Amino acid sequence: MPHTKELVEKLVDTYGRSRESMLPILQDIQRTEHYVSDDAMVEIAKQLDISTADVYGKATFYSFIDTVPRGKYVIRVCKTIVCEMHNKSGIIETLENLLKIKIGETTLNRKFSLLYTNCLGWCHMGPAMLINDEVFTDLTPERVREIIAIYKNKN
Amino acid sequence: MSDRLKRVDVILGNYHPEKYKILAGAMERPNKDIIQDLIDSGLKGRGGAGFLTGLKWKFAAQVPSEEKYVICNADEGEPGTFKDREILTKVPRKVLSGMGICAKVIGAKKGYIYLRGEYKFLVAQLNDQIDEFHTYCDKLGLDFRVEIFLGSGAYVCGEETALLNSIEGKRGEPRNKPPFPTNEGLFGKPTVVNNVETLVSAMMVCKIGPDQFKKLGIQDSHGSKLFSVSGDTPRAGIYDLEFGLSLEEFVKEFGDGDTKAVQVGGASGFCVPRKKFSQTTIGYKAGLDGDNLPTGGSMMLFNSSRSMYHVLENYLEFFEEESCGQCTPCRIGCQQLKKGIDAVKRGIRPPEYLDQLLKLTETMKITAKCGLGQSVANSFSSIVENFREEMIY
Amino acid sequence: MENIISLTINGIDVSVDRGTSILEAAKKINIRIPTLCYHEDLCVAGNCRVCVVEAEGYRTLIASCATPCEQGMKIKTNTPKVRNARRDLIALLVSEHNTQCTTCYRSTNCELQALASEYNIDNDIYMSILKPEHLRIDKSSWSIEKDDSKCVRCQRCVRTCSELQHVNAITVAHKGKDMKISTFMDLPMNEVVCVNCGQCVIHCPTGALTERRYYDDIWNAIGDEKKKVIINTAPSVRVAIGEMLGYGPGASVTGKMVSALKQIGFNMVLDTNYTADLTIIEEGNELLMRLKKALVNKEEVALPMITSCSPGWVKFIEHMYPDKLAHLSTCKSPQQMFGALSKTYLAEKMGIEPENIVSVAAMPCAAKKFEANRPEMKSSGYQDIDAGLTTREIGHMIKQAGVDFKELIDSDFDSLMGDSTGAAVIFGATGGVMEAALRTAYEIITGRDVPFEKLNITPVRGLEGIKEAGILIDNCLPEWNFLEGVELKVAVAHGLKNARIIMEQIEAGTSPYHFIEVMACPGGCIGGGGQPIPTNDDVRKKRIKAIYDEDAGKPIRKSHENPEIKKIYEEFLVDGPLGHMSHKLLHTHYTKRNRY
Known part of the structure; x- marks a missing residue:
């Protein structure tokens, strides 16, 4: 994929060729391509002069770096205790119905992925979820429907 | 609110x-005086572990090195904790001042704010603050740069x-200690890692002096503390409270x-049942009677509609996923605890199996490589011991 | 700061240098602390926690491997608290483990099994958390099998692959309950940069990483009347196989090994040393040819020339430095030379149809299995070597056959291709190929013995990572006058970490050498990935000593004086070293591979 190659080269120019650049590079690839492909990891390995296994080991350590393809909008619903207590399962059910996918899956049009995540730090305003980097709190099924409607209309 | 709250x-x-x-003021003072003030203030780390901040700075200052680092730990991930985000949103200058003072005292030229990915939306506004901070550093003659x-x-x-x-580009696995970061930290150089709130408190010590600071709180737990209150409460939110408050008063208020129970210190903290509210104070090792609990400030309240089995199961799922996985007691221990309570609940193992699991948490507590694995025992034993019947039936 | 630290361990006073770990200090006073993730060859991980001990004044137990001694420490290694914790930890590891020990290749040679037995673990304390997906064994590689169900996540393999070998084919992936040892994208082992050296295998405490076994095929061949099963045994097998059969490290059991192999049914037991001598002749001539081209003809030739006997090293350079393959000697390894000749020269001389020959190699090596299966290794018209077995597999075969090894009477190797010299024996130790080559090359050039006492070229011996030597060439024979006054500079590297340093010099154009020996494994073949477990520096030194003792005891110690070698050039390789026949049978080419 020439696009991935160019992207990695650009990121390496920005962050530098040392090992410390690894996580920022992975994060930026995740943001632009919605996951870090094996091609991208090979390219990072080349640019940073480390092994591909090494890149894979770092990438898989972090929950927010995906090594399998994800949708353009990754929804991460907090499943930790306080959100759990405040009807997390109702939120999940609503999302599953709206998107016609189960947790862990990606819609056929590659627009949405639905995942769990651990404590997002919004326990006083739970249930909470992230869509990419944006936070949504005080969720109710109604609010989730509104939010998803907006995202469905986004490109 | 009552007096103690x-x-x-x-x-x-x-x-x-x-x-x-405050930073400008600190620039005029000898380093050893600032360190002495911090030690005298009794300020302890606000991340939960409670190490004396003044000593940490002193150790890092003592090691001769051209290259040193100050790191603000904003990887706030403890369930029920959200105060660091509030600080970084509302008073980022106080945090940067704290970092600046620390840099001056230990001789660091470079600092990092390690911000959890979940708070990425803060980056832009923080960077603006950092840019401004750098201009002040230059004005004050402090050779120091901060990066997120x-x-x-x-x-x-x-x-x-x-x-x-993690910053070095490795897997975020805890290291063997010693060496401690104050001796060999980031890239092997002396490093102070302080929690967001600790840095603000350190700045406050510089501002009001150790004597004023000590007037807040109780013996061994000085200063105030931000509490993140959540769960079954009509008043969820963040509260800046003095140390040494009693849980009974806290529950009355919140x-x-x-x-039925309050989880103090998040999933890695302790669960206190109603019958122990009155004998529990919140602080590091207070010289008062009863149980005294350290905390990073997470206070989660549970009412009688909640199953404590379910609460514990949720914590254990959190730990078995969030353990780095390198050390035996934490990687396998967390899985065994989760599997174990499930087996007891389903009757696959007898209720006495809970005692075996309690023994396992003891092993984890004394053999795990880092605080994560060591502290799983806290919530497990406090829930299983206080709500045993809920575990079984 | 004081540089001597005094402490007590179990009440016994001990003084150690600053920086010594508690584990090492305990060892010094003969107190054994059990370990699992610790290995002498590797950096300290401190992750299995089995070595925890109690230290007065400490809140928790501390990992003795990872904690340096401090002044006045009071350590206890065997209190109830320590014992209970240790037992619990071992029980946890067992709960994550596939405990089908009865069918495990590493049974009785497994560190987890030994610990579980020593601490008498109750298998019922914890429920099994073994993941079903880990039960699939990766058998994709010719050389190495990876069985995640036996993995204890000690990361010894990962540290080996990165620290000792700089290959990094395997890594720690994922976290928490999903943490596992993985290749890139969890690809099969044959699709990643693994060089098959097998160092991960000899550093694995359990059966998670093992060599792929071929001995069942060989038993079947032995049982087949039509087949003539021929085995050649590498020099380092004879100084290590004893460790599997009741001897301590460093026992040289050549004669018994030959007897055992004959007894279990090999039709001919021959010596890889024979083709090691042949390698010296071919490779020595190749070096002189390259030097002549460079110095006399002023041609562009790749110098330094680097040895090619070590198949792990060969695959390493193919992956990591694909543009530098011209530096490799084109000589096949002794195993492959043997294979090619066994189905041509030997077949002809012995009157056996080559298709009925099963040519087996007993090797200290895991990579030899891959090498035997390289598509280009068919110069005899057949697969030159049918199977490369490790020292461990041979040890198992001898045990399976019920041979009472210690009681065997020594036998000699069969002939043809059974004669060898001291120069060939030392191939097994790092520096040995270089020493053997110099003994011959120097004599070709000058007509005199190498100027070292008793032919022992000591600068290239020993366990130092990179060794160097220079020999001034003077009073040449007329044919080699162009070398008059030249200082022949050589280097020896073992362990791929050191090979990388050598290669970086070559890439940078700063390599000062003419000839370099590289062995993939630390210590050379005696420390190979197919050798008995454990292998550590102590064991390596003993095996090396045994190797040099064999050399010293040989009547002929220079490859070119081997009478069978002289004979093959007279009768078979009639156009001489580097001639047409040897080019066809004894030389090879290499393949560029991906680094990433």
Whole structure:
């Protein structure tokens, strides 16, 4: 994929060729391509002069770096205790119905992925979820429907 | 509020009208005086572990090195904790002042704010603050630059050596200690890693002096503390409270009238049942009677509609996923605890199996490599011991 | 700061240098602390926690491998608290483990099994958390099998692959309950940069990483009347196989090994040393040819020339430095030379149809299995070597056959291709190929013995990572006058970490050498990935000593004086070293591979 190659080269120019650049590079690839492909990891390995296994080991350590393809909008619903207590399962059910996918899956049009995540730090305003980097709190099924409607209309 | 639940607004209180005045003041003082003030103030780390901040700075200052680092630990991931985000949103200048003072004292030229990926939305506004901070550093003759390093969803990176590995581009796994970061930290150089709130408190010590600071709180637990209150409470939110408050008063203030238990310190903290509220005070090792609990400030309230089995199961799922996985007791122990309570609940194992699991948490507590694995025992034993019947039936 | 630290361990006073770990200090006073993730060859991980001990004044137990001694420490290694914790930890590891020990290749040689037995673990304390997906064994590689169900996550393999070998084919992936040892994208082992050296295998405490076994095929061949099963045994097998059969490290059991192999049914037991001598002749001539081209003809030739006997090293350079393959000697390894000749020269001389020959190699090596299966290794018209077995597999075969090894009477190797010299024996130790080559090359050039006492070229011996030597060439024979006054500079590297240093010099154009020996494994073949477990520096030194003792005891110690070698050039390789026949049978070419 020439696009991935160019992207990695650009990121390496920005962050530098040392090992410390690894996580920022992975994060930026995740943001632009919605996951870090094996091609991208090979390219990072080349640019940073480390092994591909090494890149894979770092990438898989972090929950927010995906090594399998994800949708353009990754929804991460907090499943930790306080959100759990405040009807997390109702939120999940609503999302599953709206998107016609189960947790862990990606819609056929590659627009949405639905995942769990651990404590997002919004326990006083739970249930909470992230869509990419944006936070949504005080969720109710109604609010989730509104939010998803907006995202469905986004490109 | 009752007397013991004084809101003090030390941390989140208004800025001094003159920007970076405290830092400017600190620049004029000898390093050893600042360190002595911090030690005298009794300020302890606000991340939960409670190490004396003054000593940490002293150790890092003592090691001769051209290259040193100050790191602000904003990888706030403990369930029920959200105060660091509030600090970074509302009073980022106080945090940067704290970092600046620390840099001056230990001789660091470079600092990082390790910000959890979940708080990425803060980056832009923080960078503006950092830019402004740099201009003040230059004015004050402080050769110091701060950069944000963004995490990517790994609770264990809040452990200071895991955090260092993460910045270095390694897996965020805790290191063996010694060496401690103050001797060999980031890239092997002396490093102070302080929690967001600790840095603000350190700045407050510089501002009001150790004597004033010590007047807040109780013996061994000085100053105030931000509490993140959540769960079954009509008043969820963040509160700047003095140390040494009793849980009974706390519940009176924040409970919904039906509080059955309070989880103090998040999933890695302790669960206190109603019958122990009156004998429990919140602080590091207070010289008062009863149980005294350290905390990073997470206070989760549960009312009688909640199953404590379910609560514990949720914590254990959190730990078995968030353990880095390198050490035996934590990686396997967390899985066994979760599997174990499930087996007891389903009758696959007898109720006495809970005692075996309690023994396992003892092993984890004394053999795990870092605080994560060591502290799983806290919530497990406090829930299983206090709510045993809920585990079985 | 004081540089001597005094402490007590179990009440016994001990003084150690600053920086010594508690584990090492305990060892010094003969107190054994059990370990699992610790290995002498590797950096300290401190992750299995089995070595925890109690230290007065400490809140928790501490990992003795990872904690340096401090002044006045009071350590206890065997209190109830320590014992209970240790037992619990071992029980946890067992709960994550596939405990089908009865069918495990590493049974009785497994560190987890030994610990579980020593601490008498109750298998019922914890429920099994073994993941079903880990039960699939990766058998994709010719050389190495990876069985995640036996993995204890000690990361010894990962540290080996990165620290010792700089290959990094395997890594720690994922976290928490999903943490596992993985290749890139969890690809099969044959699709990643693994060089098959097998160092991960000899550093694995359990059966998670093992060599792929071929001995069942060989038993079947032995049982087949039509087949003539021929085995050649590498020099380092004879100084290590004893460790599997009741001897301590460093026992040289050549004669018994030959007897055992004959007894279990091999039709001919021959010596890889024979083709090691042949390698010296071919490779020595190749070096002189390259030097002549460079110095006399002023041609562009790749110098330094680097040895090619070590198949792990060969695959390493193919992956990591694909543009530098011209530096490799084109000589096949002794195993492959043997294979090619066994189905041509030997077949002809012995009157056996080559298709009925099963040519087996007993090797200290895992990579030899891959090498035997390289598509280009068919110069005899057949697969030159049918199977490369490790020292461990041979040890198992001898045990399976019920041979009472210690009681065997020594036998000699069969002939043809059974004669060898001291120069060939030392191939097994790092520096040995270089020493053997110099003994011959120097004599070709000058007509005199190498100027070292008793032919022992000591600068290239020993366990130092990179060794160097220079020999001034003077009073040449007329044919080699162009070398008069030249200082022949050589280097020896073992362990791929050191090979990388050598290669970086070549890439940078700063390599000062003419000839370099590289062995993939630390210590050379005696420390190979197919050798008995454990292998550590102590064991390596003993095996090396045994190797040099064999050399010293040989009547002929220079490859070119081997009478069978002289004979093959007279009768078979009639156009001489580097001639047409040897080019066809004894030389090879290499393949560029991906680094990433």
